[in-house]
Structures are given as structure tokens and as C-alpha cells.
Amino acid sequence: MKLEHFFFGLFALLWAATGMLAMHYRGELMYERRLGELSRQAPAIPQVAPAAQPTPPAAAVPAPDPAAVARLALQQQLEQAENEKNLLSTQVQKLQANQEAGPAGTTATTSTVETPAAPEASALTDMQRKIKEAPAIATIQRYLPDQGFAVLDAGTARGLKSGQLYAVRRGHFIVAKQIEIGETVEENEAIAGVNASSLPTGETIKPGDEVIKWE
Numbered sequence: 001m002k003l004e005h006f007f008f009g010l011f012a013l014l015w016a017a018t019g020m021l022a023m024h025y026r027g028e029l030m031y032e033r034r035l036g037e038l039s040r041q042a043p044a045i046p047q048v049a050p051a052a053q054p055t056p057p058a059a060a061v062p063a064p065d066p067a068a069v070a071r072l073a074l075q076q077q078l079e080q081a082e083n084e085k086n087l088l089s090t091q092v093q094k095l096q097a098n099q100e101a102g103p104a105g106t107t108a109t110t111s112t113v114e115t116p117a118a119p120e121a122s123a124l125t126d127m128q129r130k131i132k133e134a135p136a137i138a139t140i141q142r143y144l145p146d147q148g149f150a151v152l153d154a155g156t157a158r159g160l161k162s163g164q165l166y167a168v169r170r171g172h173f174i175v176a177k178q179i180e181i182g183e184t185v186e187e188n189e190a191i192a193g194v195n196a197s198s199l200p201t202g203e204t205i206k207p208g209d210e211v212i213k214w215e
Contacts (some may be wrong), residue, residue: 124172132172136210138190140168143205149193150179150205155186166192167214168205175199175209 124132138154150168154160162183168176177198184191194205 128172131169131174131212131214134169134212134214136169136212137166138211140205140207140209140211141189142207143194145194145196145204148196149182149191152190152192152211153188154211155188155190157187160185160190166211169210169212169214170206174214175203176205177214179211 137158138152138160140150141153142151144150152160160181162181162185164181166179166181167174168179176194178195179192179198180195182191182193192211199205
């Protein structure tokens with residue numbers, strides 16, 4: 001009796017499994033058939049073109065800054081001026097080197113204005129030589145033409161006395177033919193009256209002129 005129940009249960013289990021397999025196989029057939037129908041209907045479905053995407057606006061190009069443009073132009077001008085300066089400096093150095101070398105490697109000398117040489121003693125006349133060689137007694141310190149006298153840097157210590165007559169020399173020329181020692185005579189200073197008529201036209205006595213004896 002128990003064996004019959006066992007076989008009956010086993011048969012029911014196999015029957016249920018067979019039904020389930022049949023149902024699964026049927027479902028697969030229906031699924032494949034449905035796919036075939038859809039694949040045949042697919043060409044008839046109108047293809048919808050994708051909506052055109054809006055083109056993003058182009059990035060706005062910023063306007064050039066006038067100040068930046070001006071600075072750039074100025075910088076270029078400065079660089080050009082610096083290059084020209086360097087070129088000129090190089091050319092000047094070459095010219096100086098050529099001038100120093102001179103033709104055939106000789107040293108070039110710059111032209112100078114020749115200063116007339118002072119007349120030699122041999123070129124002086126006998127009178128000029130006599131004037132120049134006369135010993136100086138005093139030197140003019142100041143000359144006051146409006147008052148008509150001059151101040152000498154010598155006095156009684158060198159033998160000057162009131163009423164003595166002397167001449168004024170500058171180099172080898174006589175500037176004043178006659179000056180007279182006045183009453184004011186000190187040891188190292190004296191006042192001499194100047195005869196304006198003894199001065200050459202346009203000439204005057206100057207500090208540093210020398211007093212000499214002259215006939």
C-alpha cells in the first residue's frame with residue numbers, strides 16, 4: 001500500500017514537471033513569434049529625426065584695450081630706438097678707431113689752432129728792451145682815475161719821497177709817462193698823482209702795473 005502511494009506521488013510530480021516544461025516552451029514560442037512580428041513592422045514605423053540642437057552662441061571676442069595697444073606700440077618704438085642707438089654707437093667707435101689709426105697705421109693728430117708765439121727778446125727794439133729790463137720800484141695797488149691818483153705798495157722803505165717822478169710799465173710798454181709821488185708817503189705805501197695827459201689815448205693804469213724810473 002505504501003509503495004503504491006509512492007509511485008502515485010512520483011507520477012504526479014513528473015506530470016506537474018512535464019506541464020511546467022510545456023508551458024515554458026509555449027511561452028518561449030509566443031515570445032519569438034512576437035519578436036518576428038515586431039521586426040516585420042519596424043520598417044513601417046516612420047523614423048523621427050532627432051531634434052536639431054541649438055548651436056551655442058560664439059564666444060564674444062573682447063574689444064582690444066586702447067591703453068594696451070598704445071603701450072605695445074610705445075614699447076616697440078623704444079626697442080627700435082635702442083637698436084638704432086646701439087648701431088650708431090658702434091659706427092662712432094669704428095670711426096674713432098679709424099681716426100686714431102690714421103692712414104697707413106699712423107696715429108692721426110687733431111688739428112689745433114696755433115697760438116702766436118710771444119715775441120722773443122731778440123725781436124724787441126732797444127727801447128722796449130730797456131723798458132722791460134728797468135728795475136721795478138713799486139707796484140700799482142689801486143688806481144682812482146676820477147681823483148687822479150694811484151696807490152703804490154712801496155714807500156719810504158724803498159726810498160720814495162714826495163715830489164719824485166716815475167713812469168708806469170706794463171710788460172715792455174710805458175703805460176703812463178709821468179706820475180708824481182705825493183705828500184702821503186708811508187713806510188710801505190705811497191700816493192702818486194697821475195697826469196692824465198701822459199696816458200696814451202684809450203689806455204688806463206691797472207693794478208699790477210709796475211713803477212720804474214724813466215726819463
